[in-house]
Amino acid sequence: MSSEEDPTLVIDDGIAKTNEPVSSSVAEPAAATRRHEPHEPARTNLPQRLYEKREFVHNKRIDGPFRRFKWAMMAITLTIYYVTPWIRWDRGPYAPDQAVLVDLANRRFYMFGIEIWPHEFYFVAGLLIMAGIGLFLVTSAVGRAWCGYACPQTVWTDVFQHVDRFFDGDRNARKRLDAAPWTWGKVVRRAAKWTVYLLIGFWTGGAWIMYFADAPTLVEEFWRGEAAPVAYITVAILTITTVTLGGFMREQVCIYMCPWPRIQTAMLDEKSLIVTYKDWRGEPRGSVKKARRQPGQFGDCIDCQQCVQVCPTGIDIREGPQVGCITCALCIDACDRVMNDIGRPRGLIDYATLEDCEREAAGEAPRPIWKTILHPRTVAYFLIWCSIGLGLLFALGTRSHTDLTVAADRNPPFMLMSDGSIRNSYTLRLRNMESRPRDMTIALEGLTGGVLWTDTISKEQAAPKQTVRVAADQVTTVRAYVMAPPSTRATDFAFRLTSLDEQGEFDIGQARFEAPGENP
Ligand code: SF4
Ligand code: SF4
Numbered sequence: 001m002s003s004e005e006d007p008t009l010v011i012d013d014g015i016a017k018t019n020e021p022v023s024s025s026v027a028e029p030a031a032a033t034r035r036h037e038p039h040e041p042a043r044t045n046l047p048q049r050l051y052e053k054r055e056f057v058h059n060k061r062i063d064g065p066f067r068r069f070k071w072a073m074m075a076i077t078l079t080i081y082y083v084t085p086w087i088r089w090d091r092g093p094y095a096p097d098q099a100v101l102v103d104l105a106n107r108r109f110y111m112f113g114i115e116i117w118p119h120e121f122y123f124v125a126g127l128l129i130m131a132g133i134g135l136f137l138v139t140s141a142v143g144r145a146w147c148g149y150a151c152p153q154t155v156w157t158d159v160f161q162h163v164d165r166f167f168d169g170d171r172n173a174r175k176r177l178d179a180a181p182w183t184w185g186k187v188v189r190r191a192a193k194w195t196v197y198l199l200i201g202f203w204t205g206g207a208w209i210m211y212f213a214d215a216p217t218l219v220e221e222f223w224r225g226e227a228a229p230v231a232y233i234t235v236a237i238l239t240i241t242t243v244t245l246g247g248f249m250r251e252q253v254c255i256y257m258c259p260w261p262r263i264q265t266a267m268l269d270e271k272s273l274i275v276t277y278k279d280w281r282g283e284p285r286g287s288v289k290k291a292r293r294q295p296g297q298f299g300d301c302i303d304c305q306q307c308v309q310v311c312p313t314g315i316d317i318r319e320g321p322q323v324g325c326i327t328c329a330l331c332i333d334a335c336d337r338v339m340n341d342i343g344r345p346r347g348l349i350d351y352a353t354l355e356d357c358e359r360e361a362a363g364e365a366p367r368p369i370w371k372t373i374l375h376p377r378t379v380a381y382f383l384i385w386c387s388i389g390l391g392l393l394f395a396l397g398t399r400s401h402t403d404l405t406v407a408a409d410r411n412p413p414f415m416l417m418s419d420g421s422i423r424n425s426y427t428l429r430l431r432n433m434e435s436r437p438r439d440m441t442i443a444l445e446g447l448t449g450g451v452l453w454t455d456t457i458s459k460e461q462a463a464p465k466q467t468v469r470v471a472a473d474q475v476t477t478v479r480a481y482v483m484a485p486p487s488t489r490a491t492d493f494a495f496r497l498t499s500l501d502e503q504g505e506f507d508i509g510q511a512r513f514e515a516p517g518e519n520p
Helices: 065-086 118-142 145-150 152-168 171-179 184-212 215-224 229-249 251-257 260-267 288-293 330-342 354-361 369-373 376-398
Strands: 009-012 015-018 100-103 108-111 114-116 274-277 349-352 402-408 422-432 438-445 451-454 465-470 474-484 491-499 506-513
Touching: 065 100, 065 145, 065 152, 065 184, 065 215, 065 330, 100 184, 114 118, 118 145, 118 260, 118 376, 145 152, 145 260, 152 171, 152 184, 152 229, 152 251, 184 215, 184 229, 215 229, 229 251, 274 354, 330 349, 349 354, 402 491, 422 438, 422 465, 422 491, 422 506, 438 451, 438 474, 451 465, 465 474
Parallel strands: 402 506
Antiparallel strands: 009 015, 100 108, 108 114, 274 349, 402 422, 422 474, 438 465, 438 491, 451 474, 491 506
């Protein structure tokens, strides 16, 4: 667009200045923009609006290796999301049999053979850190592959774009229908399409709540109207957000709302793999006819716009790397097809690093792909990611399924019995993290002559060691009474909890025995 066409653009000394919010996705490719300096005279043609009007993206259907890879990724990610809550995992009669479950009521997170308790939240934190570093690793190795193929916003937008195509036809038909007046035919089509939108949103929200309760039971309760109100509210919210973000906002989320493209932009450098238009090969653009008439005057780009028309975010990759490019590579499929048709080499648009582009432009051979992917930063991320993963696996493999916490009664700190013995009272919390009941012993250590009994074991049976049964997958609270001979002084001692099974796990809870008189 020239300055005559755009009143908000000022051409001054051959440099374009603008007060428009210049996103890289809308910037004039040839224009260098610079700030309006304070000493310069005020502009008279100030912009009337702060935001550019959105042009809805009607991307064209395309087939090719990257499109097929996108189909595969869509199938894998959606299958994982919708099917996972229905996978069963036998944990015995005392634990739920859902493979992945966030059990908020009992404060547990189940993931196949792993059960995370609230006091082990560091595992979840570790997994989140691994996910974050995993994203850095992927970005460092293959650029914005996450955005292009696996991000939920990308996947759901793709689904909605295919729904559009199913009801309204491909790009040109959709554009025509959009511009057409509201007839009954258009109303019926729109109603049918938006009903499918709502169904997709509903299934998305419906699948989400199944991660928080037993899926088959919840489905029954949901349709009978007996599920908790929060289930209906969550489904309603997710239906609305899925339809709004994936069905209507689409690429606007990637370009304006999501922080990840900004973070990634800071992480990319000349060694990062990105989708690139090889301008040294493509420019100046000219049709096949023109190139035939004036051989050697034009590059390989025939300005057919196919790469722009298939782009799900509606950008022109020929303007250079930009935040709106999610590196889905559909433009590569489109351009390769054009190059095939006109008999020119493929790869005018390609995955490449800026460094390789420079080499290629200088006539040197591109580096092998493994060298592009395996650079020091990628290796560093990979090592960090592996170390955290191995650390978590080690902690998981060696963690004890038995835990003991001790709280002493403060008031009174001790009681004198009629025979002069001294009694202290404690609240013990015994945690059994196995999904079966277990017998455990509670023993006193470091308290000479001390005996104990509990609310369920009478004083007559008091002994230095008692056996209690701890329910499966539960924390059992035990009131423990510890008695020591009259001459005992205040001292530190310990409760030792030991499981009476082949594992023989134990935990030690430190405590203090209070008694009259000063410490020796
Ligand atoms: S598809 Fe290829 S040839 Fe066509 S405009 Fe895009 S870059 Fe040029
Ligand atoms: S420019 Fe190409 S790679 Fe980038 S979003 Fe558009 S189609 Fe995908």
